[in-house]
Every structure is written in structure tokens, then in C-alpha cells.
Amino acid sequence: MIMGMSITRRTLATYFSWRFLGAILGLFALAAVLIFIFDLLELLRRSGGEDDAGLIRISLISLLRTPQLMEQVLPFAVLFGSIAAFLALSRKLELVVARAAGVSVWQFIAPALIVGIGLGVFAVTVYNPLAVVLRAQSDEIAAGLFGREQNFLMQTTGATWLRQDGLDGESVLHANQILAGGARLYGVTIFSFDRDGFFSERIEAREARLGDKVWKLSDVTVYTTEADPRKYAAYTISTYLTPTEVRESIAAPESIGFWDLPRVIELSQRAGLPAYRYSLQYQTLLARPVLLAAMVLIAACVSLRVTRMGGIGRLILGGILAGFVLYVLSELGKDLGGAGIVPPIVAAWAPGVFGVLMGFTILLHLEDG
Incomplete structure (x- = not known):
């Protein structure tokens, strides 16, 4: 009996994990397409019909630099993707049935946390180095496109x-x-x-x-x-x-991949140069899984509250406000850490840790009083 319940809960956790992963990746892909289209249209508009700035070349430049632009979107994709997954599970009464079967809120949030942390690790160790390489290739293709178009194409760096x-x-x-x-x-x-x-x-x-x-x-x-x-x-x-x-x-620190950052930091320190910006970028990447976990917890907070009280508008507004607060904290920490005012490790980890603690606190209040 106990073994059967264990298998059932494992199956349920796997099912929830796939639902969250599908929602997050779907939203991420949609955002990538939109960013690529808008970026391409903007580059074409500003190219002014230069002979060297053909459609294929501009499209390739935009396509190759889109992955790095999407790094800034990933936390919001996790936030709104998790909200969408929680909302879909609630509308189909799947969360209600799971709760009735004795599954606690922590058990059906755990798969979402695992997905968020896993995406964070993948984004840091695989996606970031690949995005940096593609961005470098985009810059190489854009190199030499001067004249009237240089003022915008060269904004790649x-x-x-x-x-x-x-x-x-x-x-x-x-x-x-x-x-x-x-x-x-x-x-x-x-x-x-x-x-x-x-x-x-x-x-x-x-x-x-x-x-x-x-x-x-x-x-x-x-x-x-x-x-x-x-x-x-x-x-x-x-x-x-x-x-x-x-x-x-x-x-720019963003032009250096995750695996190369420690070497760059060491070289800068040996040369007697401040390495605040590179240390901050490295710590920010290390803290990315924690930040994504915070986004999942915040999504659970606003979703569960809306499920009980009603109101999709509150759900959307709550998610936007929570994401905006963490974004402001991240940017503030980046400015302070990049200037050496705050230690890079504190500036990078503070937003994610704050979001995780806030999420756990709200969930404990909602579920356990």
C-alpha cells in the first residue's frame, strides 16, 4: 500500500514537472520569436536601405544575438510560465484532487522548484556559453557595416x-x-x-x-x-x-561565457585591476538557479491566493508586481556591485535569496497560518 502511494506520488510529480516545463518553455519560445521579429524590424528600419545591409545578413545578425537577449527574459518566463501552469492545473481541478488525496502544497510545488532550478543550472552551464558564442558570431557578421547603419548595428557591443x-x-x-x-x-x-x-x-x-x-x-x-x-x-x-x-x-562582462569568467577575473586581479564587473557577472550567473526558484515560489503564492479568492486580474497584477520588484532589486544590486560599493556576491545573491524567503514566508502564512 505504501509502495503504491509512493509510485502514485512519483508519477504525479513527474506529470506536474512536465506541465511546468512545457508552460515555461512555451512562453520562452514565444518571447524569443517576438523579440526576434521586433529586433529584425528595427534593424531593417534603421538600415536605411544600405547595399551591404541585406535582408539575409540583418536577419542572421538578429537571429544570432536573440539568445543572449533572451537571458534577461528567462526569469520572467519562469514566473509567468509557472503562473500559467498553476492556473491550468487549478482550472482543471487537478490541484483540488491532489489536495484531496493528501498531497500537500509543498509536494506539488516541489516539481516546479526542481524544474526551475534545473533550468537555471542549464541556463548557466550550457545556454550562457552558447549565447555568448552566437553573439560573438553576430558581431563578426555585423563588423564592417558602417556608414549610416553603424550607429545602431554596432550597438551589439x-x-x-x-x-x-x-x-x-x-x-x-x-x-x-x-x-x-x-x-x-x-x-x-x-x-x-x-x-x-x-x-x-x-x-x-x-x-x-x-x-x-x-x-x-x-x-x-x-x-x-x-x-x-x-x-x-x-x-x-x-x-x-x-x-x-x-x-x-x-x-562587456556579458561578452564572456560562464566557464571563461574565473580565468578573466584571475587575470584582472593579477594585473592589479578591479574585477568588480566580472565578479558580479560570475556571481549573478551562479545565483540564477536561486532566482528562478524564487520566481516559482512567487508564482505559487499569487496563484494559490487567486485560486481561493478568484480574479485573474489579481493574478496577472501580482505576478507583474513581484517580477518588477525582483527586477529592480537585481538592477540595483548590479549597479552597486559593478561600482564596488557592495560586494559582488551580496549584490548577485540578495534578490534571489530575498525572493525565496519571501515566497516561503507567504506560503507558510497561506497554508499553515
């Missing part, structure tokens, strides 16, 4: 400013696109100054590659106040920057 020093004097470097962790730059403009601090020349280059204490420029135009513009196929600018310093200065 964002324009940046960098002040540097070298044998020739100081210079200020501006780039529209960053590749290879800062070792390759596209759409480069350099303002050079002599040793006395006076403006020397303005250099515009299609591409810059970081070599041994030098930037190697290609397709260059040099502007000075004393002569007409001169064009060069290749040009060099000295720099004291190392690859680690360039990466720490201008490379």
Missing part, C-alpha cells in the same frame, strides 16, 4: 571611449564596435596628443587590432591642422595597454 598612453604620447580612442574582448575594434577614431599635451592629429580607421604595445590600424585617414588628409592602408599607434587592461576597460 556599444560604442566606447578609452584614454591611453604610449611612446608617441597620450591619445583618446573611440570605437563603434568591440570584438574579441577589446582586441579588435571597428569604426575607430583616435585623437592624438604630443608629449606637451597639444593636439597632434585625428586618425580614423576601419579596424584596429591590439598587438605588442601597439594598435595596428587598417584603412586609415589621418587629419592634421598643417596638411591635407592623408590615407594609409596600414598605420600604427603605440600603447602601453595590455590585453587584460583593454578587456577590463572596455569589454
Whole structure:
């Protein structure tokens, strides 16, 4: 008898797990399609009909960078997917029957928690590195699409400013696109100054590659106040920057995969550079399963409350408010942790831990008084 009940509950847990997994993945896929369509339309609108910006090329750029954009959507997909699954189970009276059979609220929430944590582990260990690789390929395909389209296509990594020093004097470097962790730059403009601090020349280059204490420029135009513009196929600018310093200065933490982050953090620390941003990204990824578990618990809180009190509007509003609160906390922690004001481990883990504690507290109040 006891063995039969154990098998039945195991079967029920498996059934609930598949229902939650299907709801979450379905919502995630729908969001991915919508993001891809809107991103594609926006890129096509801003391309201005450039010859190099064909439909296939723009579509491929958008398609390859969609997975990384979806990383920000995953917690909300888990939240609303769990709400949808709880609501569907309640409408079909499956939760009512399970409760009548002696299944506690913790037993039918456990499968959802396992699914959420499992998705978090998969998202960190497999999905994130894959998304970073695809994003890098998207940047490679977008590389060289300048002119009127550079201002939006190069937002794949964002324009940046960098002040540097070298044998020739100081210079200020501006780039529209960053590749290879800062070792390759596209759409480069350099303002050079002599040793006395006076403006020397303005250099515009299609591409810059970081070599041994030098930037190697290609397709260059040099502007000075004393002569007409001169064009060069290749040009060099000295720099004291190392690859680690360039990466720490201008490379986005999101451009580095989960498995590579510890090495980047170690290299930055050995070079005596602050690694707050990379440590924060690493801890944020480690805390992702906890954050998704918090989303499942919050979904259970609002769903069970609505099941008893009625009102789909309250369900949707409660989910939106809960997701918004955790999102604000995550962004606040990211800003504080990235600036070194708060330890990265605290900034990354606090939202998820807070959500889990809040969810357990509300469920205990609802179920056990």
C-alpha cells in the first residue's frame, strides 16, 4: 500500500514537472520569436536601405544575438510560465484532487522548484556559453557595416571611449564596435596628443587590432591642422595597454561565457585591476538557479491566493508586481556591485535569496497560518 502511494506520488510529480516545463518553455519560445521579429524590424528600419545591409545578413545578425537577449527574459518566463501552469492545473481541478488525496502544497510545488532550478543550472552551464558564442558570431557578421547603419548595428557591443598612453604620447580612442574582448575594434577614431599635451592629429580607421604595445590600424585617414588628409592602408599607434587592461576597460562582462569568467577575473586581479564587473557577472550567473526558484515560489503564492479568492486580474497584477520588484532589486544590486560599493556576491545573491524567503514566508502564512 505504501509502495503504491509512493509510485502514485512519483508519477504525479513527474506529470506536474512536465506541465511546468512545457508552460515555461512555451512562453520562452514565444518571447524569443517576438523579440526576434521586433529586433529584425528595427534593424531593417534603421538600415536605411544600405547595399551591404541585406535582408539575409540583418536577419542572421538578429537571429544570432536573440539568445543572449533572451537571458534577461528567462526569469520572467519562469514566473509567468509557472503562473500559467498553476492556473491550468487549478482550472482543471487537478490541484483540488491532489489536495484531496493528501498531497500537500509543498509536494506539488516541489516539481516546479526542481524544474526551475534545473533550468537555471542549464541556463548557466550550457545556454550562457552558447549565447555568448552566437553573439560573438553576430558581431563578426555585423563588423564592417558602417556608414549610416553603424550607429545602431554596432550597438551589439556599444560604442566606447578609452584614454591611453604610449611612446608617441597620450591619445583618446573611440570605437563603434568591440570584438574579441577589446582586441579588435571597428569604426575607430583616435585623437592624438604630443608629449606637451597639444593636439597632434585625428586618425580614423576601419579596424584596429591590439598587438605588442601597439594598435595596428587598417584603412586609415589621418587629419592634421598643417596638411591635407592623408590615407594609409596600414598605420600604427603605440600603447602601453595590455590585453587584460583593454578587456577590463572596455569589454562587456556579458561578452564572456560562464566557464571563461574565473580565468578573466584571475587575470584582472593579477594585473592589479578591479574585477568588480566580472565578479558580479560570475556571481549573478551562479545565483540564477536561486532566482528562478524564487520566481516559482512567487508564482505559487499569487496563484494559490487567486485560486481561493478568484480574479485573474489579481493574478496577472501580482505576478507583474513581484517580477518588477525582483527586477529592480537585481538592477540595483548590479549597479552597486559593478561600482564596488557592495560586494559582488551580496549584490548577485540578495534578490534571489530575498525572493525565496519571501515566497516561503507567504506560503507558510497561506497554508499553515
